[in-house]
Structure formats: C-alpha cells, structure tokens
Amino acid sequence: MLSDPAITVSAVEYRDRLTVVQAYRFASDPTPGQVRALLRHAGAARLAYNTGLDQLARALKNWSDFRKGERKGRRMGFPRFKSRRRYAPSVRFTTGTIRLEDDRRYVRLPRLGRLKTHESTRKLQRRIAEGRARILSATVRSEAGRWFVSFTVEVQRSIRAPARPDAVVGVDLGIRTLAVFSDDRPTATNPKHYDAARRKLTRSSRAASRKRGPDRRTGQQPSNRWKSANAARNRVHHRVTARRRDAIHKLTTALAREYGSIVVEDLHVAGMVKNRRLARVISDAGFGEIRRQLAYQTVWNGGTLIVADRWYPSSKRCSGCGVVKAKLRLSERVFTCGECGLSLDRDANAASNLASLVEHVVVAGSGPETQNGRGADHKTRPGRAGGCETSTPHRAAPAQVGRGPSPSDERITEIMRSR
Ligand SMILES: [Zn+2]
Known part of the structure; x- marks a missing residue:
C-alpha cells in the first residue's frame, strides 16, 4: 500500500471529527495508449506553464513570499522554464470526472478515462463510500519508470485517543x-x-x-x-x-x-x-x-x-x-x-x-x-x-x-x- 498521507495542508477540528487534507497515492498500470496520452498532457501542461498561464502566478508568489520571509520551508527561487529533461512528467486534474471505481481497481480521470491501479484503492474508496472523504484533485506522475496517481483528498477523520x-x-x-x-x-x-x-x-x-x-x-x-x-x-x-x-x-x-x-x-x-x-x-x-x-x-x-x-x-x-x-x-x-x-x-x-x-x-x-x-x-x-x-x-x-x-x-x- 503506497498511500502516503504526505500533505497535511490544514487541520480544522470539530467535536469528534478532524478534517484534514491528505494525499493518497497509488501505483498505476496505464495502457500504452494512456501512457502516450499522459505524456502528451504532461507536455501540454509544461508548455502552458512555460507560456506563463495560471500556475506561474503561484510560482511567482512563492518566490516573492519567500523573499519577504513570509513563506516557510525550502528555499523558493525565481520560477524557471521547465525542461523536458529536468522534470518528471506530471499532469494535475482539478476539474471533470475524478473518481474511484467501485471495484477498487480502476480510477476514472478526465481525458484519460479508466486507469488501472496497480494496487487496491480500498482505503480511499471506503472513506469516499462512507461520505467521509472528498477528492479535490488528482495528479498523475511518472517516477522511476512507474506511473503513480495521487489524490489530494479532504478527509473527515474520527478523533482517536492514544492508548x-x-x-x-x-x-x-x-x-x-x-x-x-x-x-x-x-x-x-x-x-x-x-x-x-x-x-x-x-x-x-x-x-x-x-x-x-x-x-x-x-x-x-x-x-x-x-x-x-x-x-x-x-x-x-x-x-x-x-x-x-x-x-x-x-x-x-x-x-x-x-x-x-x-x-x-x-x-x-x-x-x-x-x-x-x-x-x-x-x-x-x-x-x-x-x-x-x-x-x-x-x-x-x-x-x-x-x-x-x-x-x-x-x-x-x-x-x-x-x-x-x-x-x-x-x-x-x-x-x-x-x-x-x-x-x-x-x-x-x-x-x-x-x-x-x-x-x-x-x-x-x-x-x-x-x-x-x-x-x-x-x-x-x-x-x-x-x-x-x-x-x-x-x-x-x-x-x-x-x-x-x-x-x-x-x-x-x-x-x-x-x-
Ligand atoms: Zn548525575
């Protein structure tokens, strides 16, 4: 199971629930046709970035916030052009149909259709079925020769007490x-x-x-x-x-x-x-x-x-x-x-x-x-x-x-x- 609760972006608390934004990541097995489509999309996304649409504003803000000392974490430089060599191909979807199929073996993404996951999506699918999770976006990314699809999810976690x-x-x-x-x-x-x-x-x-x-x-x-x-x-x-x-x-x-x-x-x-x-x-x-x-x-x-x-x-x-x-x-x-x-x-x-x-x-x-x-x-x-x-x-x-x-x-x- 490669679900990685990597990004806790926010933690809003209610009496017995804790709403967190976390990531679920699954290795996937795209078909050769889907791989070509993914690479095309990733290339298009890179091109869009390079022509300075939408995302660039965020990068510029990161850079200026860092300079003003308002941003924590890793050093943020001035945004650079993305090169095909330096960047792992990645596409992010925020709109359109993004969902997990009930069989827990496929995910459905805009433009790509049904994408086979290498591992079961059980952990996330169960939460969604219970109405305790909402997918905010999906990113498909190639890492070490394998395609991963990760979902940014708003999850309602029940508050636990330590043993x-x-x-x-x-x-x-x-x-x-x-x-x-x-x-x-x-x-x-x-x-x-x-x-x-x-x-x-x-x-x-x-x-x-x-x-x-x-x-x-x-x-x-x-x-x-x-x-x-x-x-x-x-x-x-x-x-x-x-x-x-x-x-x-x-x-x-x-x-x-x-x-x-x-x-x-x-x-x-x-x-x-x-x-x-x-x-x-x-x-x-x-x-x-x-x-x-x-x-x-x-x-x-x-x-x-x-x-x-x-x-x-x-x-x-x-x-x-x-x-x-x-x-x-x-x-x-x-x-x-x-x-x-x-x-x-x-x-x-x-x-x-x-x-x-x-x-x-x-x-x-x-x-x-x-x-x-x-x-x-x-x-x-x-x-x-x-x-x-x-x-x-x-x-x-x-x-x-x-x-x-x-x-x-x-x-x-x-x-x-x-x-
Ligand atoms: Zn002593």
Whole structure:
C-alpha cells in the first residue's frame, strides 16, 4: 500500500471529527495508449506553464513570499522554464470526472478515462463510500519508470485517543540506531536500506556507465541499452525509498497510537545534511521525515508532539541528577555522571532527558481550558511541532498567550541556558 498521507495542508477540528487534507497515492498500470496520452498532457501542461498561464502566478508568489520571509520551508527561487529533461512528467486534474471505481481497481480521470491501479484503492474508496472523504484533485506522475496517481483528498477523520494518554516518551533519534526510547520500549534499529542496497546500486550504476549514455556537450543520444540499464538503476533507488518510507511510517504510527506525549529533539536536519560525512546516513535514516510524520500523526491520534529546543543539552545532561557536562565526545557511547555516578547508554540518557523535559512542563500548562474543546491536548507548552511543512494551527500559540512564564517554563530556560 503506497498511500502516503504526505500533505497535511490544514487541520480544522470539530467535536469528534478532524478534517484534514491528505494525499493518497497509488501505483498505476496505464495502457500504452494512456501512457502516450499522459505524456502528451504532461507536455501540454509544461508548455502552458512555460507560456506563463495560471500556475506561474503561484510560482511567482512563492518566490516573492519567500523573499519577504513570509513563506516557510525550502528555499523558493525565481520560477524557471521547465525542461523536458529536468522534470518528471506530471499532469494535475482539478476539474471533470475524478473518481474511484467501485471495484477498487480502476480510477476514472478526465481525458484519460479508466486507469488501472496497480494496487487496491480500498482505503480511499471506503472513506469516499462512507461520505467521509472528498477528492479535490488528482495528479498523475511518472517516477522511476512507474506511473503513480495521487489524490489530494479532504478527509473527515474520527478523533482517536492514544492508548496511554498520560504516557510520555522521549525519542532520541540516532545514527547507529534509528531511535532510542526513554521507557522500556525496545530500541528501533536502523533499517539501513540504503546500505543493504548499495552493492546492488554500485553494480547497476556500473552497468549503466558501460553503455552509451546521453552527452549534452556532444549532443549524443543515449542508446536503448543505456536507457534500460538506467531504468534498472532507478528501480533500485526507488525500492530503497519505498522500504524506508514503510519502516518510518510503521514506527511513527506505533508511537502516536500509544503515547499521549512524544518528545523529540529539534535536530537541524538541513544543516546536518550539509555535513558530507553525516549526510548519507542521516538522509537514509530519514530524521526529517520522522519528525514530519510524528507531527501529523500526533494530531490525528489526539496526542501531543513536543519538540525540545535545538540547544537543549539532552546528551550532555545527566538524567539522574541534572548536572550538565561541559563536553561529551561523540565516541563516548556510555554516559557516566561525575556527580552522582550514574552510568547508562548515551542515547538512553538523552531519551530520558527529553521525556523529563515534558514531565516538568505538563504541570505548568494543565489548566481547565483546552484549545480544541476535547481536552486531549495542550497540557504542555507548545513546541514547534508543526515543523516547516505541516501546519497544525491549534498548536500555534496556546498556553503562552496572556500568561506569564510559569515556574517550570523558567526551569526549561534554565536548563537550556546552563548548556
Ligand atoms: Zn548525575
């Protein structure tokens, strides 16, 4: 199942329903004729973009908002002409007949007609049949030699409560292990899909490099053999991505369903990835993706995600007595406290510190009023849970408004200062 609830554009809450906009993505098997039609449409869409219709306004706005500092997220440059080479062919439909067939094996799209899906559309079709989902648009896109159709859907989700609403877990994301938890939950091992597939990648890359590839300078066209070797290489990449996504989804879903509060560190992923030695392994572990998924998963499951300040010394602080070490080398895998003699695994110590950060705060914010009227949330100081991409409006600025810093708020500042 490749449904990827990737974009949580908005989260409007009612008493027992949560309306979110999310994406469902299905691999599809278009007929050769449909592939030709898709490529034609994608080409036409590109042409339309390039002649500056409609979509260009949005791109310009992204660029100017970014310049004015009004837009979060990835850097937005001045819109560029789309080239056939650089862009994966993609068509987006917003009007006309867009629906899933009842047999859950076909989707119907404007101009293209019935498009076979590679996997069952059950999850989305069921919601639509129950009247709990509405398709807003559909995009067909070619990725790694396969066509995917993704629907942007407005979904009414019933609000869930975590299995253990009062439980707090600190999650320390690591490189050697994917995540270490503050309670007795077993460590999530790093799947390292990339490493496992690296030999395959090397082999397939070498195979491609032996064939006559494209050359922009000489205008050399790729041979058919190169094209097929290159497609094989892309498939390896794609498989790695899919497996990693699956592992991360399972981890974040399990956490959000169980714990009322989840605390993570605000790792500066973009900055860390710039460090070339760490980049591959960090990108592979998908730190940023874990954070992003936890942000919307906690909203969907009625929990809270707390993001510790980037400078909170979760590793250098002793989870027993609170003393903060001046220095802790990355090679020191066991944390030993000079004050109280506590000695435990470095990552477990960090996870405990993260969890205890919340336990302090929970006392502070627990007032009778809740922001969303269901009382499941906001016992804690708001973290920057939304991150850049996900907007979780109800978490924007609750407890702090109109209230001075509570004692435990001060304690946090203190902890952070004593670094
Ligand atoms: Zn200590």
